[in-house]
Amino acid sequence: MVFALKNGVCGYAPNKPILKDINFDVSSGEVLCILGANGAGKSTLFKSMLGLIPILNGVLTVDNESIAGWSRAEIARTIGYIPQANNPPFSYSVLDVILMGRTAYLGLFASPKKEDEEIAEDAIRQLNISRLVDKRYQELSGGEKQLVLIARALAQLPKILIMDEPTAALDFGNQQMVLNQIHKLSQNGLSIIMASHFPDHAFLYSHKALLLKDGGIYSVGRPNDVITEESLRDLYAVETKIINTGIQPRYAATDASDIKICVPLS
Ligand SMILES: Nc1ncnc2c1ncn2[C@@H]1O[C@H](COP(=O)(O)OP(=O)(O)OP(=O)(O)O)[C@@H](O)[C@H]1O
Numbered sequence: 001m002v003f004a005l006k007n008g009v010c011g012y013a014p015n016k017p018i019l020k021d022i023n024f025d026v027s028s029g030e031v032l033c034i035l036g037a038n039g040a041g042k043s044t045l046f047k048s049m050l051g052l053i054p055i056l057n058g059v060l061t062v063d064n065e066s067i068a069g070w071s072r073a074e075i076a077r078t079i080g081y082i083p084q085a086n087n088p089p090f091s092y093s094v095l096d097v098i099l100m101g102r103t104a105y106l107g108l109f110a111s112p113k114k115e116d117e118e119i120a121e122d123a124i125r126q127l128n129i130s131r132l133v134d135k136r137y138q139e140l141s142g143g144e145k146q147l148v149l150i151a152r153a154l155a156q157l158p159k160i161l162i163m164d165e166p167t168a169a170l171d172f173g174n175q176q177m178v179l180n181q182i183h184k185l186s187q188n189g190l191s192i193i194m195a196s197h198f199p200d201h202a203f204l205y206s207h208k209a210l211l212l213k214d215g216g217i218y219s220v221g222r223p224n225d226v227i228t229e230e231s232l233r234d235l236y237a238v239e240t241k242i243i244n245t246g247i248q249p250r251y252a253a254t255d256a257s258d259i260k261i262c263v264p265l266s
Pocket of ligand 1: 044
């Protein structure tokens, strides 16, 4: 499966595009990391991909078929969205939150059936979070909530997962836990598109990086090719030294012979 945006123009009003000339594709098993300064347009791009705002121009395709005419439910059965962990206004059990992932498969007013429960249980197994199932969602830590939201998206049985800064507000250990899960999901064949504020995460976990600046794509390609001292200076106005650590990558996502890290100098 290949998910692509061709000649995309995204924004909130036709006469005021936020992003122009957006072209990228992501295949099954690939992780695409979107980088850009605050306000560069990452969330706007996500909202467009999810059909929350209409694409102003261009076409989103799955295997070369335009998804322009797809219903909300069809989009939800193909694309899962994982927001940043939040506190919902109501008290839900963890299992209820995960079962919400089945909404796109249920008729209006229908309750989850045995099959839906089995799919939710499968998502729980994949993420190894059965210890959380009997808790209230609000009682969980930020990292645990993020895992539950990933399980909810998995219960949608999507082919593509979109994640908006999945590690924001997580401590170092929880960041690694969530990123390791993302890596495993890509190995299971999911396409993953995630926004990040950490170029290091793109080196470690992604096959492709897409850099946004000035209302368009600054560059897109393999992280090793496009995340450079020059591009980080241009994107974030930060002088950075990129260092080869000599440590072999644990993940196939990176094509580097050793892991690179970004050290800010200014
Ligand atoms: N609902 C909206 N209506 C009009 N303009 C908006 C709306 N939401 C965001 N924008 C504008 O779109 C631009 C891109 O914002 P966006 O939230 O996509 O950036 P971002 O890269 O996700 O930023 P951050 O890293 O801070 O989350 C900004 O100039 C913002 O003011």
